[in-house]
Amino acid sequence: MSTPAYDDRDLVAPGLVRVRLDLSYDGAAFSGWARQEGRRTVQGEVEEALRIVTRSDERFELTVAGRTDAGVHARGQVAHVDLPEAVWAEQRDRLVRRLAGRLPHEVRVWRAEEAPPYFNARFSAIxxxxxxxxxxxxxxxxxxxxxxxxxxxxxxxxxxxxxxxxxxxxxxxxxxxxxxxxxxxxxxxxxxxxxxxxxxxxxxxxxxxxxxxxxxxxxxxxxxxxxxxxxxxxxxxxxxxxxxxxxxxxxxxxxxxxxxxEVAYPSADELAARNAEARARRTLADADATG
The missing domain is CATH 3.30.70.660 (Pseudouridine synthase I, catalytic domain, C-terminal subdomain)
Known part of the structure; x- marks a missing residue:
C-alpha cells in the first residue's frame, strides 16, 4: 500500500508552535479522556489549566495518543497542543511547574517541549x-x-x-x-x-x-x-x-x-510517512501484501 510523503493537515499554522505534552493520570474520577459537556474529563481539566496559566481567552485544543475510557488510567499518555509563538516563548521554561499548580492532583504533566515537524500525538504513534x-x-x-x-x-x-x-x-x-x-x-x-x-x-x-x-x-x-x-x-x-x-x-x-x-513514535524524519500510513484505512489485504 503506497502512502503520500506528507499531508497538509500535519503542518502547523503560521504563528503557532506545536508542543508535545507527556502526562499521567488516575482515571477513577473522570468520564474518560475526551471532553464532554457537563462531565469531568482529563482533556477538559488540562485544557482549562492551559487556558488559565497562559491567561488566554480561548481554549487550546489537545490531540491525544490514546482516548482512554472512563475509569482507565495512564502513566505514559502523550498529547500535543498548538500554542501561539508569543505564548510559548513566555511559558516554555515554566509551563510544567505552572500546570502543576493548576491541575487537580489526579493529573500531572511531566514534560512540555516543542515537537519536531509533522509530529502528531495521535497519528504519528507506531x-x-x-x-x-x-x-x-x-x-x-x-x-x-x-x-x-x-x-x-x-x-x-x-x-x-x-x-x-x-x-x-x-x-x-x-x-x-x-x-x-x-x-x-x-x-x-x-x-x-x-x-x-x-x-x-x-x-x-x-x-x-x-x-x-x-x-x-x-x-x-x-x-x-x-x-x-x-x-x-x-x-x-x-x-x-x-x-x-x-x-x-x-x-x-x-x-x-x-x-x-507507553506510546512509541518513530524518528523525526519518519513522522510524515507514519502519519499518512496511520490515516490510510486498513484492510487485511494490505496486511497480507506487506507480510
Missing part, C-alpha cells in the same frame, strides 16, 4: 502499550491497590492464558472484541499479548498494538480470564476472533485495572 492488573488472591485486592487492580475470584493459570494469547497475535479484524463505531475499521496489528505473575502475586497482562478499537483491550482481557480460570478452553478466544462477531460470553472487564503505560 504503537501503544497497556497493562491490565488482576489479583486472584482469595482474600481480594490489597486495599492500597484497589483502584488499579481487578479482583478475580477464581485462581488463574497464567500458562494457559499465555497459550491462548499467542493465538491472537498478528494483524486481524478484531470486530469480535470491539464495540463498533460508524465508519471506523476494526483491523488492528496486535504485536504483544502476554501475562506474568509478579512477585506480589498480581497477574499482569501486557498488550501492545499499533492502535486499539473501542473496548478491545478490556474485551481481550475478559476472554483470557475465562481461559485462565478454566471456564473456557485455550482455543476459545481465537475461535471468537475468527468468527468475527461479538460473542455474548466475552465480558468487557472493569476499567480500573487498565493503564496506558
Amino acid at each position: 504503537w501503544r502499550r497497556y497493562a491490565y492488573r488482576v489479583s486472584d488472591h482469595p482474600g481480594g485486592v490489597d486495599p492500597l491497590l484497589r483502584g488499579h487492580v481487578l479482583w478475580h475470584n477464581w485462581p488463574l493459570d497464567v500458562a494457559a492464558m499465555n497459550d491462548a494469547s499467542l493465538r491472537l497475535l498478528g494483524t486481524h479484524d478484531f470486530a469480535a472484541f470491539c464495540k463498533r463505531r460508524e465508519g471506523a475499521t476494526t483491523i488492528r496489528a496486535l504485536r504483544d499479548l502476554r501475562w506474568e505473575r509478579r512477585p506480589d502475586g498480581i497477574v499482569e497482562g501486557t498488550v501492545r498494538a499499533d492502535a486499539f478499537c473501542h473496548n478491545m483491550v478490556r474485551s481481550l482481557v475478559g476472554a483470557l480470564l475465562f481461559v485462565g480460570d478454566g471456564h473456557r478452553p485455550r482455543q476459545w478466544p481465537a475461535a471468537v476472533l475468527a468468527a468475527g462477531t461479538r460473542d455474548s460470553a466475552v465480558h468487557v472487564v472493569r476499567p480500573h485495572g487498565l493503564t496506558l503505560e
Whole structure:
C-alpha cells in the first residue's frame, strides 16, 4: 500500500508552535479522556489549566495518543497542543511547574517541549502499550491497590492464558472484541499479548498494538480470564476472533485495572510517512501484501 510523503493537515499554522505534552493520570474520577459537556474529563481539566496559566481567552485544543475510557488510567499518555509563538516563548521554561499548580492532583504533566515537524500525538504513534492488573488472591485486592487492580475470584493459570494469547497475535479484524463505531475499521496489528505473575502475586497482562478499537483491550482481557480460570478452553478466544462477531460470553472487564503505560513514535524524519500510513484505512489485504 503506497502512502503520500506528507499531508497538509500535519503542518502547523503560521504563528503557532506545536508542543508535545507527556502526562499521567488516575482515571477513577473522570468520564474518560475526551471532553464532554457537563462531565469531568482529563482533556477538559488540562485544557482549562492551559487556558488559565497562559491567561488566554480561548481554549487550546489537545490531540491525544490514546482516548482512554472512563475509569482507565495512564502513566505514559502523550498529547500535543498548538500554542501561539508569543505564548510559548513566555511559558516554555515554566509551563510544567505552572500546570502543576493548576491541575487537580489526579493529573500531572511531566514534560512540555516543542515537537519536531509533522509530529502528531495521535497519528504519528507506531504503537501503544497497556497493562491490565488482576489479583486472584482469595482474600481480594490489597486495599492500597484497589483502584488499579481487578479482583478475580477464581485462581488463574497464567500458562494457559499465555497459550491462548499467542493465538491472537498478528494483524486481524478484531470486530469480535470491539464495540463498533460508524465508519471506523476494526483491523488492528496486535504485536504483544502476554501475562506474568509478579512477585506480589498480581497477574499482569501486557498488550501492545499499533492502535486499539473501542473496548478491545478490556474485551481481550475478559476472554483470557475465562481461559485462565478454566471456564473456557485455550482455543476459545481465537475461535471468537475468527468468527468475527461479538460473542455474548466475552465480558468487557472493569476499567480500573487498565493503564496506558507507553506510546512509541518513530524518528523525526519518519513522522510524515507514519502519519499518512496511520490515516490510510486498513484492510487485511494490505496486511497480507506487506507480510
